[in-house]
Amino acid sequence: MEIKAYVANMVEAARTASASIRRASSAQKDEVLDRMAQNILDARDHLKEENVKDLEAARKAGLSGAMLDRLELTDKRINGMAEAIRKVVALPDPVGRVIDGWVRPNGLKVDRVRVPLGVVCMIYESRPNVTADAASLCAKSGNAVILRGGKEAINSNMAIHRQFVAACEGSAIDPRTVQMVDTPDRAVVTELLRADGYIDVVIPRGGKGLIRTVVETSTISVIKHYEGVCHTYVDKTADIDMAVAICQNAKCQRPGVCNAMETLLVHQDIADEFFQKMLPVFQKEGVELRGCETCCRMAPGIKKATSEDWTTEYLDLILSVRVVRDLDEAVDHVNRFGSGHSEAIVTEDFRNAQRFLDEVDSATVFVNTSTRFDDGEQLGLGAEIGISTDKLHARGPMGLEELTTYKWRIIGDGQLRT
Amino acid sequence: MEIKAYVANMVEAARTASASIRRASSAQKDEVLDRMAQNILDARDHLKEENVKDLEAARKAGLSGAMLDRLELTDKRINGMAEAIRKVVALPDPVGRVIDGWVRPNGLKVDRVRVPLGVVCMIYESRPNVTADAASLCAKSGNAVILRGGKEAINSNMAIHRQFVAACEGSAIDPRTVQMVDTPDRAVVTELLRADGYIDVVIPRGGKGLIRTVVETSTISVIKHYEGVCHTYVDKTADIDMAVAICQNAKCQRPGVCNAMETLLVHQDIADEFFQKMLPVFQKEGVELRGCETCCRMAPGIKKATSEDWTTEYLDLILSVRVVRDLDEAVDHVNRFGSGHSEAIVTEDFRNAQRFLDEVDSATVFVNTSTRFDDGEQLGLGAEIGISTDKLHARGPMGLEELTTYKWRIIGDGQLRT
Numbered sequence: 146m147e148i149k150a151y152v153a154n155m156v157e158a159a160r161t162a163s164a165s166i167r168r169a170s171s172a173q174k175d176e177v178l179d180r181m182a183q184n185i186l187d188a189r190d191h192l193k194e195e196n197v198k199d200l201e202a203a204r205k206a207g208l209s210g211a212m213l214d215r216l217e218l219t220d221k222r223i224n225g226m227a228e229a230i231r232k233v234v235a236l237p238d239p240v241g242r243v244i245d246g247w248v249r250p251n252g253l254k255v256d257r258v259r260v261p262l263g264v265v266c267m268i269y270e271s272r273p274n275v276t277a278d279a280a281s282l283c284a285k286s287g288n289a290v291i292l293r294g295g296k297e298a299i300n301s302n303m304a305i306h307r308q309f310v311a312a313c314e315g316s317a318i319d320p321r322t323v324q325m326v327d328t329p330d331r332a333v334v335t336e337l338l339r340a341d342g343y344i345d346v347v348i349p350r351g352g353k354g355l356i357r358t359v360v361e362t363s364t365i366s367v368i369k370h371y372e373g374v375c376h377t378y379v380d381k382t383a384d385i386d387m388a389v390a391i392c393q394n395a396k397c398q399r400p401g402v403c404n405a406m407e408t409l410l411v412h413q414d415i416a417d418e419f420f421q422k423m424l425p426v427f428q429k430e431g432v433e434l435r436g437c438e439t440c441c442r443m444a445p446g447i448k449k450a451t452s453e454d455w456t457t458e459y460l461d462l463i464l465s466v467r468v469v470r471d472l473d474e475a476v477d478h479v480n481r482f483g484s485g486h487s488e489a490i491v492t493e494d495f496r497n498a499q500r501f502l503d504e505v506d507s508a509t510v511f512v513n514t515s516t517r518f519d520d521g522e523q524l525g526l527g528a529e530i531g532i533s534t535d536k537l538h539a540r541g542p543m544g545l546e547e548l549t550t551y552k553w554r555i556i557g558d559g560q561l562r563t
Numbered sequence: 564m565e566i567k568a569y570v571a572n573m574v575e576a577a578r579t580a581s582a583s584i585r586r587a588s589s590a591q592k593d594e595v596l597d598r599m600a601q602n603i604l605d606a607r608d609h610l611k612e613e614n615v616k617d618l619e620a621a622r623k624a625g626l627s628g629a630m631l632d633r634l635e636l637t638d639k640r641i642n643g644m645a646e647a648i649r650k651v652v653a654l655p656d657p658v659g660r661v662i663d664g665w666v667r668p669n670g671l672k673v674d675r676v677r678v679p680l681g682v683v684c685m686i687y688e689s690r691p692n693v694t695a696d697a698a699s700l701c702a703k704s705g706n707a708v709i710l711r712g713g714k715e716a717i718n719s720n721m722a723i724h725r726q727f728v729a730a731c732e733g734s735a736i737d738p739r740t741v742q743m744v745d746t747p748d749r750a751v752v753t754e755l756l757r758a759d760g761y762i763d764v765v766i767p768r769g770g771k772g773l774i775r776t777v778v779e780t781s782t783i784s785v786i787k788h789y790e791g792v793c794h795t796y797v798d799k800t801a802d803i804d805m806a807v808a809i810c811q812n813a814k815c816q817r818p819g820v821c822n823a824m825e826t827l828l829v830h831q832d833i834a835d836e837f838f839q840k841m842l843p844v845f846q847k848e849g850v851e852l853r854g855c856e857t858c859c860r861m862a863p864g865i866k867k868a869t870s871e872d873w874t875t876e877y878l879d880l881i882l883s884v885r886v887v888r889d890l891d892e893a894v895d896h897v898n899r900f901g902s903g904h905s906e907a908i909v910t911e912d913f914r915n916a917q918r919f920l921d922e923v924d925s926a927t928v929f930v931n932t933s934t935r936f937d938d939g940e941q942l943g944l945g946a947e948i949g950i951s952t953d954k955l956h957a958r959g960p961m962g963l964e965e966l967t968t969y970k971w972r973i974i975g976d977g978q979l980r981t
Binding site: 262 | 665667671673678680681763764778779782784785786802805808809812816920924925926927928929930931932933935936937941942943953954955956958959960968969970971972973974975976977978979980981
């Protein structure tokens with residue numbers, strides 16, 4: 146009952162804040178977000194202190210290296226959070242943008258205009274910068290948001306959230322525009338997921354288990370951010386040096402994130418030459434390889450992949466490798482075992498590049514570059530609220546515009562339907 | 564187990580058909596749909612025979628007048644179905660349309676291109692023309708669709724579906740692109756709603772009970788088409804003759820549909836004059852009025868509205884009427900009691916028109932015209948698959964484009980993330 150009241154208060158406050166933030170001007174929203182960015186920089190020491198509490202607890206709890214990496218707030222990441230917020234400030238406000246419009250033969254004037262979704266609920270794990278991204282993107286796009294971060298990051302998240310609240314002081318923006326659940330009690334999540342009529346969309350970010358639970362519990366629309374089992378396919382005609390650099394980047398630059406490569410596919414005709422340059426690089430980077438039969442024959446000493454490896458998101462310095470007969474086999478592999486997230490081809494062949502772009506059914510497809518670019522900021526959306534593996538509403542990186550809906554406006558002069 | 568196998572076959576066939584229809588050319592799709600339209604006209608007598616079976620059963624089962632109206636296939640409606648399909652044929656194919664694109668500072672070329680959703684599942688009631696609309700819109704937009712119409716329309720629906728199957732003969736289009744559930748067993752629906760991984764989106768159309776059940780059962784994304792508790796607000800400065808004509812049209816032209824007016828709001832300063840012209844019209848049309856206290860005082864003999872009336876979708880010649888103090892009270896009423904579907908203002912005042920457009924939080928807002936225009940065909944989308952009361956993905960009338968998603972394409976030349 147206490148939980149019910151806690152959530153009821155929270156969603157009621159969110160609705161109230163939503164009615165106010167949806168009409169706030171861009172200037173008012175930008176001013177508060179700009180202050181939030183400055184507050185984050187000014188509160189650097191406080192943020193790191195709170196983050197250390199989380200890191201110590203996480204180490205004691207035995208979290209993996211990838212998880213600890215996600216959790217840590219370094220100076221660079223604190224700067225990055227503030228920068229990301231300022232990039233959001235600099236972006237045009239999507240609210241009020243006219244999508245399209247026309248006049249009907251009977252003279253009715255029709256248009257569609259972007260309006261905020263209303264109240265967003267974000268449920269996430271680990272990475273504290275999600276708190277800053279979600280707060281700034283939701284507020285800028287005129288939404289209220291309820292944040293429920295991972296319990297392992299609770300001190301870091303609360304510290305970041307305080308910078309938003311402080312930024313609202315003396316402004317027209319309701320500080321309850323961004324609310325943070327301050328208890329790890331899971332019953333709160335269950336209640337939130339049943340608050341339809343109050344919450345317009347739920348965006349979970351985290352492991353498969355979390356997302357499955359959210360989907361099965363929620364009576365509210367969910368935009369899912371499932372795992373990234375991302376592939377790079379090195380085609381027969383690939384520039385080998387480019388392919389080596391791209392694969393190194395996709396696997397090793399930051400292995401703990403969803404757009405890192407998890408499976409490498411190599412055309413059989415280029416495999417030998419490619420492995421000669423690629424394998425020493427992976428060895429130096431400390432990447433554990435798990436190969437198909439052909440791969441293990443070509444490069445003895447590589448561990449054999451099990452069928453489970455092809456569908457595993459390692460989030461670590463582990464990579465499954467398969468030698469394929471041709472592009473068809475590569476596309477089939479990706480569409481069968483992939484998670485529809487990010488896939489790349491390295492090729493010099495125009496037709497194969499086009500076929501890969503057309504036939505791979507994933508949110509983002511790449512030619513001659515690294516899957517690590519699948520990120521709202523990298524692709525030009527400012528910060529991102531996540532990378533959707535759903536097909537509805539938003540697919541791939543979700544930025545400001547994906548946090549709005551639209552409204553139809555019809556202007557008449559007495560027209561009647563016959 | 565039999566049901567499980569039935570659904571497993573169906574969704575498996577849908578996936579196969581989806582892989583083929585997603586790559587079909589516009590010309591191939593248009594040819595089949597054009598033939599389907601012709602088949603519907605040619606099979607007119609057959610359609611009416613099958614429809615009579617449904618109508619007789621419905622009468623025996625004691626269905627309401629509005630339900631019988633929705634179910635009936637008249638010559639005019641058969642012509643309308645064929646015309647609607649031909650309008651879909653004439654529309655540009657949304658698949659392959661580039662939404663936007665840009666080049667990043669590092670030279671990465673980014674764009675987003677429309678692709679089909681995959682497999683759609685439509686669950687609906689009563690109106691057989693939904694079968695033709697859903698088949699043509701889904702096929703044209705490159706999707707496979709599983710149709711589950713109301714059991715009261717099963718003979719009509721099967722007869723329409725046969726016209727699609729026949730149209731596929733000798734073409735490149737898989738007839739399983741459009742499949743129809745041919746049993747009224749509800750267990751089939753439950754199985755379909757759990758077929759995630761096979762079905763990409765569920766679109767229910769029908770009563771609140773149906774939609775609630777779908778939302779609560781489905782683990783697949785749902786685009787809801789809840790009821791339309793639609794309002795018309797006659798402002799102080801309204802042109803009274805225009806207001807009378809618009810209200811007559813909105814309430815009486817076809818009361819059994821979701822965009823018909825259910826509540827009339829009238830500014831207190833104009834109520835007397837307006838009622839003098841309006842009430843005789845409603846009386847002549849046989850509309851039963853349920854008024855607020857003021858309304859009942861002004862027009863004795865009107866039945867008093869209960870609080871339930873303000874949230875009721877009558878779908879019949881019944882109308883709730885409330886006299887309001889001003890625009891603010893009208894907007895509050897709409898946002899509190901409405902279903903977010905379609906609302907109109909009749910006014911000569913520029914500022915009030917703008918405020919109504921801005922402040923009413925509904926899918927479609929109208930100035931000086933009838934809510935009956937809230938329809939994909941009327942607003943220029945060709946046919947429509949429904950009118951979404953959701954805010955995600957599609958809001959208001961859903962046409963072809965709303966049956967697609969998009970894919971990000973990134974073209975590089977060896978770029979690496981640093």
